[in-house]
Every structure is written in C-alpha cells, then in structure tokens.
Amino acid sequence: MTDEDASQAATAAVPADDLASIRDALLSWYEADHREFPWRETDDPYEILVSEVMSQQTQLGRVVDAWEDFLDRWPTAADLSAADRADVVAFWSDHSLGYNNRARYLHEAARQVSEEYDGEFPQTPEELSELMGVGPYTANAVASFAFNNGNAVVDTNVKRVLYRAFDVADDDAAFEATAAELLPAGESRVWNNAMMELGGVACEKKPRCDEAGCPWREWCHAYQTGDFTAPDVPTQPSFEGSRRQFRGRIVRLLGEHDEMDLDTLGHRIRVDYTPDGEHGREWLRDLLSDLSEDGLVQVEEGDDQISARLR
Known part of the structure; x- marks a missing residue:
C-alpha cells in the first residue's frame, strides 16, 4: 500500500x-x-524513557516497583551515566526486566545525554532516535509524553x-x-x-466494550457486527452465515428504519427466512435478545406483533 x-x-x-x-x-x-501509573504523572524525559524501555514486553504492573527502585538509585540521566554498567545490568536482571541489552542501551543513552547533549534531552522524535537503543516507537513516545510534540x-x-x-x-x-x-x-x-x-x-484481545464503557461503541465496526478479530487475535470462525453476520445486518437495517416488525426484518436479513422454520421467528428473537442485552436494540411486544428498533 x-x-x-x-x-x-x-x-x-x-x-x-x-x-x-x-x-x-x-x-x-x-x-x-x-x-x-507514576510515569503518567511526570513530564521528565529521563523518567519517561526509563518507563518505556522497562515496559517493552513486560507487564505494566510489574514495571511500577522496578521503575521506582531504579529512579531511587539513579534519579537523573547524569546519575545513570556515572554508574557502573555492570550494576545497571545486574539491577535489570534482578528485577526480571527482560533482555539485558536494554539495560546497556539505556546506560549508553544516559551517557549520550550527559556528554553529547550537555545534560539536556533532545525533544523531537527524530533527535531522540539518535540515542542508543531508542527506536521510532520509543522516540515518539518520549516526545509525546515529555514534550507533547510527538506523532x-x-x-x-x-x-x-x-x-x-x-x-x-x-x-x-x-x-x-x-x-x-x-x-x-x-x-x-x-x-x-x-x-x-x-x-x-476496553479493546483487549478479549474485548470489554460495555464493562469498560468504551467511548467508541457508537462508531465501532466490530461492536456493530460482532466481529472482534484483530491482527493479534486468532481468526474467528467463518463470518459468512454466522450469527455475527446476521447481527450486523440487523443493526444496519434498523439504522435505516425507525422500526421493523419481526417477519419483515427476518425476510430482509436472509432469503431462506420462514416464520416457523429453522431460521424463523425463534431464531430471530434469539438474535434480537443478544442485541438487546448488548444495549443496541429495543424489542417491543404488542398484542399481535413483535417489533424492533435501535436504542
């Protein structure tokens, strides 16, 4: 592309x-x-860089204690630059922070800031990328969270x-x-x-749309169709002919009409709909019940007909 x-x-x-x-x-x-998270309460680029390097492939809950201990021991880039590299690597290993080369890169980046930048952190993603071990993602994160000028x-x-x-x-x-x-x-x-x-x-591998009050449910393609696959999520069963497909059709149709009765809706979403058949009223009411529980559809039952509308 x-x-x-x-x-x-x-x-x-x-x-x-x-x-x-x-x-x-x-x-x-x-x-x-x-x-x-404590690093969200600071705009110090050194403290943010430490958090970003520690967070690579490490759960954030485990990073908090390590981050605080690290800054207690080496509170500034100058302090880290002056430290013995073996001590930094030992700290990294003792706190199970992953590959030790990250500790070496962080130590070298602190030396660069102290010696090549006169103790002042570079502020743009491009400049930050010049620091040892700082790739495009980390550079942009530090620029964003420390200087509010990232992409x-x-x-x-x-x-x-x-x-x-x-x-x-x-x-x-x-x-x-x-x-x-x-x-x-x-x-x-x-x-x-x-x-x-x-x-x-909210949008974890297993989504928690309603529980977390996702603010994008109104626009979300996955929420409307029920298809929550993603690049890092295993492919779900075939979409064609699935409940997810028909849920999506129902939501789209009700979005085009103020209200639809059960049989009219059924005939519009599948050509083999027969009121008393396998894919008939009972099947459709089950789909509508799911959508109602998700807060998407309102089902109204009258004396002689059932109708549905979007909430």
Whole structure:
C-alpha cells in the first residue's frame, strides 16, 4: 500500500463528519477515569524513557516497583551515566526486566545525554532516535509524553483498536495514516495515553466494550457486527452465515428504519427466512435478545406483533 493509498484509506475509515465527536468521546472517557501509573504523572524525559524501555514486553504492573527502585538509585540521566554498567545490568536482571541489552542501551543513552547533549534531552522524535537503543516507537513516545510534540503512537494495542473500530486494513501504512488522522493537533501527550488506555482496558484481545464503557461503541465496526478479530487475535470462525453476520445486518437495517416488525426484518436479513422454520421467528428473537442485552436494540411486544428498533 502506497502512502497515498494509506491516506485515502484513513480518510475512508474515519467518518469525517464525526471526527470531532470521536476525539471528544475518547478524551472525555480517558480524563474521567484511567489507570494510575507514576510515569503518567511526570513530564521528565529521563523518567519517561526509563518507563518505556522497562515496559517493552513486560507487564505494566510489574514495571511500577522496578521503575521506582531504579529512579531511587539513579534519579537523573547524569546519575545513570556515572554508574557502573555492570550494576545497571545486574539491577535489570534482578528485577526480571527482560533482555539485558536494554539495560546497556539505556546506560549508553544516559551517557549520550550527559556528554553529547550537555545534560539536556533532545525533544523531537527524530533527535531522540539518535540515542542508543531508542527506536521510532520509543522516540515518539518520549516526545509525546515529555514534550507533547510527538506523532500518533502506533503499538499493537492501537492497531487492534483501529482495526476493530474503523475496519482499517492490516497494513502498517494504513494504521499510521489513520492514527495520524485521528490525532488532535498539539495534544499528543493526552491523546496517545488515551489511545493506549483504550487498547489496554476496553479493546483487549478479549474485548470489554460495555464493562469498560468504551467511548467508541457508537462508531465501532466490530461492536456493530460482532466481529472482534484483530491482527493479534486468532481468526474467528467463518463470518459468512454466522450469527455475527446476521447481527450486523440487523443493526444496519434498523439504522435505516425507525422500526421493523419481526417477519419483515427476518425476510430482509436472509432469503431462506420462514416464520416457523429453522431460521424463523425463534431464531430471530434469539438474535434480537443478544442485541438487546448488548444495549443496541429495543424489542417491543404488542398484542399481535413483535417489533424492533435501535436504542
């Protein structure tokens, strides 16, 4: 996919008329309630860099104690630069933080800041990428969270969110373009935190849309169709002919009509619908019951007919 194709895909994926509402919904959700991590309470680039390096393939809950212990021992880049590298590697190993070369790279990056940048951290993703062991993702994260001037962060969680919510193609260029389209100008710190929070607590591999109060349910392709596959989630059973497919058809049809009676709806969603047959009223009422429990559909039973409408 070319950059132009990716840009067009992003424009198609995110409903332009709803972009402001989509942004506001996520930021309001994040600011109302989110997980408390100590590195979210600082804009010190050294402290944020340490958290980013420690968080690579390590559960965040385990990182908190290690991060605090590390900063107690080496509170500044200058302190870390002056430390014996063997001590840093030993700390890394003792705290089970993964590959020891990350400790060596972090130590070298601190030396670069102290000696090559006169103790002042570079502030842009491009400059931060010059530090040892700091790749594009980490550089952008530090620029975003320390200086609020990063680009859209795209990690595995964010890809999962974009794939599900806006049906973005499983293509890195498409993910990058859509993430950039969504990012509000000048708000990379709060926006990137919010996107990662959404992927971390609501749009996990096993989604918790309703439990976590996902703010994008109104626009989410996966929520409307029931298809929660994603690049890092095993493929679900065939979509063709599945309950997920018919759930999606019901939601789309009811979105086009104020209200539909049971049999009219049944005939519209499948050609072999027969009221008293295998795929008839009982089958359809079961689907509507699921959608009602999910808060998507309202079912009304009158004296002689059953009808459905979107909530």
